[in-house]
Amino acid sequence: SQQGEEDPQALSIQEGENATMNCSYKTSINNLQWYRQNSGRGLVHLILIRSNEREKHSGRLRVTLDTSKKSSSLLITASRAADTASYFCATDASRKGAQKLVFGQGTRLTINP
């Protein structure tokens, strides 16, 4: 079952605009990760935010985490055509043993030139 729910399911914007995607989850977590997937192929890790962090930046990416609301957001600034992809949040609630990532259903982002 999917823990995370992502909003919106699909987003279409003009090149140069900012894109914001949201993720909600249900249980306590160790960290939350965002991945990108192009055309139904492998996932590429974008950024990880730990449960004791509130905001993290990486290049044009900004991630926020609100553990009290069990939600996270991913902001992509100054979008480019190459950012067109599906974006997934994944929560890691592992205590010991296997690291099990629980993914949301994803947001399909389309950047129009």
Place this chain on the structure above:
Amino acid sequence: ETGVTQSPTHLIKTRGQQVTLRCSSQSGHNTVSWYQQALGQGPQFIFQYYREEENGRGNFPPRFSGLQFPNYSSELNVNALELDDSALYLCASRSLGGSYEQYFGPGTRLTVT
């Protein structure tokens, strides 16, 4: 490119048959996980292997099984294929004790007819 490879790229099987998918982990990674991604959904955790033993499993029946070899390559075996097994199968590797991010391969697209 993550350094994780999977074979084959595509596969078509008939209901009731058995299939073996292969993954070669990134160099230095001792943990491999397998995920199933149905069309339009986020990946779902099948199981994880560490030091050639399964150390965690998602909500998948026993007909999904795996192996990890001393060189950290791995296999996913699915017996008695069902139509609902049609999906993209992704493997991901990481180094236990290292970063929490997982490195995904490009996936194997399995179609069951």
